[in-house]
Amino acid sequence: MKRLFASLVPLICAGELFAADVTADFSTANRLYAEGKFSDAASAYENILQTGAQSPALLFNYANAEFKAGNLGKAIAAYRRAELLAPRDSEIRANLGFVRNQVQGATIRESRWQSWFGVLTLNEGALLTAALFWVTLALLVARQLRPALVPKLKSATRLFSTLTIFSASVLGVQAANHFWSATAVVVSAGATASSGPFDDAQSAFTVHDGAELSVLDRHDNWVQVAGGTGQTGWLTVKQVEVLPGT
């Protein structure tokens, strides 16, 4: 027991120190933002993110700094990553909508059903489905152990079974969207999509900073994308930030 405690204490302390460092760096970045040094603030926020730490507020502030520094694509990508963590945060949605309106040229927007499925995060959906599943199975176990309770539990079992199936279906769609409907956000100004995944390929179309495109395929350092008007082309991975579906 003492050994276990002795091994846990350094871990707990390390976690506390890590959080304290991040909080201090976050405050420093906020100060830079308040002083109008948006590029420096964006770099400071990015440094925190590179440690592996992330929170909706951190991504939100980073996105704000990138927007103020004139990087629409990076801002949109960061807002969308923040939205993945906190899909019901109205401030994130408001700023994302505002920045999206500044983007020129072709871009895709999430459909209504995608917005609807994005109300919960993937983990929230998984936990909700698991909870309903456990309740349903608990009711079924109770019916087996106490047959006298079957009439009383009948409607509750039906209700929770239906809710479990519905929740699992929504989770399935959510997961499919998350893993297979990737979006590429253009993070470089005036990128030109090529007709093939090689440097001297013919230009296919031009996309603007911040444009959101569907990812169709990947090949080495190239990403095949489709714009809102249906045209397809290849962009390098440096020109885009690929995000999972909402």
Added chain:
Amino acid sequence: MNIFPPELSYFLKRKFVAKKLKIEHIISRLHLKRFRLRKFTIVGFLLLAALSLTAPVARAASFTASLDRDTIALGEQATLTLRFDGDAPQNPPQLSEVPGLGFGYVGNQSMNLIINGVASSIVTYTYAVTPTKSGEFTIQVIATDANGNSISAAPVKLTVTAASAPTAAAVNSGSEVAFLKFEFPKNKIYVGESEIGQLELYLRDDVQNFGNFQLTGAPTDGFSPGKIAELQNQRRRVQVGNRVYTVIPLAVPLTAARTGALTLGPFTAGAVVVLPSENQGGNPFFMFNQGEQKQVTLATDPVNVESLPLPEQGRPANFTGAVGDFTMTASVGPTNVTVGDPVTVRVQISGRGSLDAVQLPDQSALQNFKIFQPTSKTEIADQFGFEGKKTFEEIVTPQIPDVREWPPFSFSFFNPDDGKYHTLTQPAVPLVVQSAGANAQPTIAATKNSANENQSAQDILPIKENLGALAKNSEPLILRPAFVAVQTLPVLAFLASLIWRKRADNLANNPRLRRKIAVEKMVQTGIADLKKCAAENNSEEFFALLFRLLQEQLGERLDCPASAITENVIDGHSVLRSAPKATLDGLRELFQLCNQARYAPVRGTSELNSVAAQFAKTIVELQEVKA
């Protein structure tokens, strides 16, 4: 790529289709003699386990790699075998990448041997090696054995010779069973232009059947290739030199993606053909000869094509890269609207060319309209995707009442047939736009939430002061094995409850089973009570209990009330006729002892203990009698 239906290659499956092999040889088996007493069985198991642990186990791990052939032609396959003598890895070793070679895991074979008490094992893993280019290759395999040690085999070399098209003389002589030709309709093409090349498979007239046709190399440098497909109903027979060949044409859709001197091919392929068997001649009864299968490697000559840039001269300003021959129709409606009302602009461009490159000209400079993101829908009219129509639909809203028309709309494309740019123009469409009066402007999505309602939408919302809960980048819950494993717990609990319920129902519906279980319990506790009585030298109670236990056990076996059981049932009941004589004698003796005890109850402890042991033995035998 196998472009032919499976029924054409049904006869090849046995030999050519890769399948997973798993053959387990059990060389020796241990046959354990069944002991009557359980403790002897346990001792036997322990002895055997000890023997097996102390038996010398062959640990010498040797690892070899070998190829079935050291030279193959491009388009053929070789088989790589990895053999482990001794400790083998549990999973197939991952082969390191060799540029120009592809590895496909086929299966494994394992063999366990015990020779002269020495255990050994041989495990072989088999891979199909497919070259994608010619040259000499060295395959170095490093694996990790079962103990986690890295072991390597001596490298093996594979020489891949370049496939080449047969000479004209060989073709004309009729010696080629099959050959491949590739033709491209143009030797000059514009970048962005689409054309269909034709790959032709020639099969000599004596080929009875063919299958497993697979393109092993289709280099299309600088072209974007489409899906290769057979041209339906276009097979034909032609005379080539001295022989007649069946020609199977395949379409290769190609779109030039860059300018310069480009090379198509050589296309290489492999196929299996069936030729008449040499044994067929002279055997008049050989009616259903399936022929002789032969693997052939095919290759074409390369074709050079010059890809020209689109001319700068005469290029319209709104040209967006469409190459082909197109027509355009457009509609705008409704034309009588209020400021902010949506107007649908539908543009349909149809024709021949790469429809992916067709897009609407940039309209960002258009004044007095808010233009929402257009959608597009492509309908393909041919199997290659070169003909069809693309329909764009966009929603626009006039922003001021002064708007009088939707301006002329034009679309430009380059036609490679005449080498000129063409511009299609749709005339302006008159609009009647009325003032919105006091109506609000349409709101943008971002202003629909409460947080932004009070915002003037002139700028973004300010940063957050609190960092909030930190989270590390981690996998979603549904991908974590622990989370998925936890979800099996309620399922297991449910299955356990289901089994419990089944057993309870079974017991409730089976009174004989209930009685059997009750009597078994009673006998178990009864034997303990008998020993207790024996220890106390209480012979009266001992024999009374013994008699009652005999009645209960016999009553359960014979399915009759315990009170009706007397010594007479031993000879009279049909169920006990199948019991061993020794059991019946034992029962009789116990009954007689009980009867004698009524008249001479005083007996010693040791005598009572031996009666109790005899009772226990007889009861066990009686329980084995079929009720």
